[in-house]
Amino acid sequence: MVAGSAGKQSTVGDVMQRRSFCKTALAAAVAAALPGCGSESETAVETGRRIPAISKDGAEVSIESAAVQELGESLDGRLFLQANDGYTTAKRVWNGMFDDRKPALVVQCANTADVVNAVNFARERDLLVSVKCGGHSLPGKSTADGGMMIDLSPMRSVDVDTAALTMRADGGCLLAHLDQASLAHNLLTTTGIVSHTGCGGFTLGGGFGRTDRKMGLAVDNLIEATVVTAAGNVVRASEDENPDLLWGLRGGGGNFGIAVEFVYRLHPFNPNYYGGMLTYALDRDFLDFYAELHETLPDEANVEPQFIPSEDGTRIALVEVTWSGDHAAGEKALAPLTRFPGLKSGSLGVHSYLALQTSADDFLGYGRQYYLKSGLLEELTPAALDVIEDFAPRDRLYASWFQHLGGQSARVAADATAYVHRDAAFNFGIMYVGDDPAQNDLARTQVREFYSALEPHMMGFYTNLNEDSEKKTWGNYSANYPRLVELKNKYDPTNLFRLNANIKPTV
Numbered sequence: 001m002v003a004g005s006a007g008k009q010s011t012v013g014d015v016m017q018r019r020s021f022c023k024t025a026l027a028a029a030v031a032a033a034l035p036g037c038g039s040e041s042e043t044a045v046e047t048g049r050r051i052p053a054i055s056k057d058g059a060e061v062s063i064e065s066a067a068v069q070e071l072g073e074s075l076d077g078r079l080f081l082q083a084n085d086g087y088t089t090a091k092r093v094w095n096g097m098f099d100d101r102k103p104a105l106v107v108q109c110a111n112t113a114d115v116v117n118a119v120n121f122a123r124e125r126d127l128l129v130s131v132k133c134g135g136h137s138l139p140g141k142s143t144a145d146g147g148m149m150i151d152l153s154p155m156r157s158v159d160v161d162t163a164a165l166t167m168r169a170d171g172g173c174l175l176a177h178l179d180q181a182s183l184a185h186n187l188l189t190t191t192g193i194v195s196h197t198g199c200g201g202f203t204l205g206g207g208f209g210r211t212d213r214k215m216g217l218a219v220d221n222l223i224e225a226t227v228v229t230a231a232g233n234v235v236r237a238s239e240d241e242n243p244d245l246l247w248g249l250r251g252g253g254g255n256f257g258i259a260v261e262f263v264y265r266l267h268p269f270n271p272n273y274y275g276g277m278l279t280y281a282l283d284r285d286f287l288d289f290y291a292e293l294h295e296t297l298p299d300e301a302n303v304e305p306q307f308i309p310s311e312d313g314t315r316i317a318l319v320e321v322t323w324s325g326d327h328a329a330g331e332k333a334l335a336p337l338t339r340f341p342g343l344k345s346g347s348l349g350v351h352s353y354l355a356l357q358t359s360a361d362d363f364l365g366y367g368r369q370y371y372l373k374s375g376l377l378e379e380l381t382p383a384a385l386d387v388i389e390d391f392a393p394r395d396r397l398y399a400s401w402f403q404h405l406g407g408q409s410a411r412v413a414a415d416a417t418a419y420v421h422r423d424a425a426f427n428f429g430i431m432y433v434g435d436d437p438a439q440n441d442l443a444r445t446q447v448r449e450f451y452s453a454l455e456p457h458m459m460g461f462y463t464n465l466n467e468d469s470e471k472k473t474w475g476n477y478s479a480n481y482p483r484l485v486e487l488k489n490k491y492d493p494t495n496l497f498r499l500n501a502n503i504k505p506t507v
């Protein structure tokens with residue numbers, strides 16, 4: 001259905017159009033009566049008008065309104081043009097730095113058939129397509145001026161199969177939906193650290209979290225997916241069906257189509273974990289201690305120092321500790337953390353995992369200004385620690401932190417999935433979070449300074465967090481890149497899905 005226009009006066013033409021599209025209006029009235037379905041009145045798109053848009057190669061094009069109207073009518077979900085009520089909300093993404101982007105149309109898909117219709121519409125008109133699940137792309141890849149946003153947010157159902165230890169999730173789910181559904185059965189799969197992140201981008205790019213060292217990355221737990229390809233075909237990918245596509249979806253991002261369904265492997269997990277937050281004086285002794293400790297920690301341990309700017313110049317490290325296993329074993333294995341003399345405050349104990357998984361949700365909420373650079377470290381060499389010691393605690397606009405990798409995720413061969421960086425022991429992130437756009441330039445400069453100093457020590461980057469030039473992106477896929485190009489040629493030869501860590505087709 002097509003959404004209505006705010007405050008627009010009715011003309012005779014409008015009235016006639018409304019009549020001729022009474023099915024749409026009726027559906028809207030029904031939708032408006034249902035909780036959470038929106039309350040805007042519906043109207044038809046003005047006939048004869050052409051809607052300006054951008055092609056996938058960046059050219060200015062226009063779309064016939066009758067075609068848009070037809071698309072809207074074909075949907076169980078909703079279609080928004082810029083003049084429609086609800087457009088501003090529908091186009092919203094997480095990073096406020098991209099609030100000013102205006103897609104020509106937003107298609108909110110209610111099911112796979114809607115996604116197929118939207119993809120066919122875009123391909124036939126050569127439109128620039130962005131795909132939105134949770135809208136958390138740091139560099140704003142899920143929105144584009146003049147593009148067609150395919151928004152999966154209405155597709156959020158999850159089913160857990162406790163016998164098979166699997167979870168099926170729609171392609172528009174947030175990580176909160178996965179955590180809630182699985183933890184209700186004392187089961188879990190690896191998800192990320194902020195619960196309003198989308199499972200779509202998260203899973204297809206790799207998927208780190210508090211349990212990857214024990215359970216593997218999200219891509220290692222992805223056992224099946226259903227994808228709408230650029231040709232509009234609905235293709236299932238599993239070890240038995242199209243295994244080449246499953247391989248590519250495990251780290252190749254949104255390059256091969258729109259995933260409308262994921263099936264994950266689940267692991268037994270106690271919803272009350274052992275761990276907590278510890279605060280240390282940040283100095284070289286602490287950094288050396290962390291580097292040594294990491295070498296000795298079992299897979300169950302996830303230990304992640306964060307460095308935040310402090311107004312009084314105090315140098316502190318906040319260390320988040322999560323143990324994915326038996327509590328008594330955790331207490332023993334993590335004891336060196338509480339014995340270290342630099343400890344200033346905090347303790348370890350038993351806490352709710354669901355509460356931990358949502359603890360950063362408000363601070364990292366929708367609409368703030370964000371800028372991030374990050375990279376993967378194979379080890380904490382003295383030279384890398386020098387840089388971190390120098391930049392981390394400065395009185396700057398950014399925070400920085402370690403994401404603890406390795407363990408189970410490092411035991412998978414680099415060519416077993418498209419996600420290649422199996423030797424990475426850490427991801428190191430540097431991020432600005434603010435509310436004043438006037439600070440953005442300074443913040444970006446400061447983040448880049450830190451990143452440039454640390455980049456020579458990095459082995460590559462996580463495509464879900466970092467953006468770089470085409471050449472660096474291709475190089476970052478490393479030895480897996482040629483196989484990814486073959487898959488791109490097969491499933492998206494015209495590069496319809498290009499707003500991502502893009503793999504260039506060669507056909």
Ligand SMILES: Cc1cc2nc3c(=O)[nH]c(=O)nc-3n(C[C@H](O)[C@H](O)[C@H](O)COP(=O)(O)OP(=O)(O)OC[C@H]3O[C@@H](n4cnc5c(N)ncnc54)[C@H](O)[C@@H]3O)c2cc1C
Pocket residue numbers: 094130131132133134135136137138141142152171172191192193194196197198199200201202203204205206207208209253254255257258259260364464465499500
């Ligand atoms: C606050 C925050 C916390 C984060 N924490 C973590 C973390 O703990 N671990 C981690 O690994 N990463 C983390 N990330 C990075 C995160 O994985 C990426 O930003 C990811 O792209 C977000 O997915 P999304 O669906 O919300 O993004 P969107 O902006 O909706 O999509 C990003 C891109 O993913 C692709 N895409 C999304 N859904 C689909 C789909 N169903 N089918 C095909 N393509 C799709 C598209 O190419 C799209 O451009 C975090 C990001 C943020 C902003």
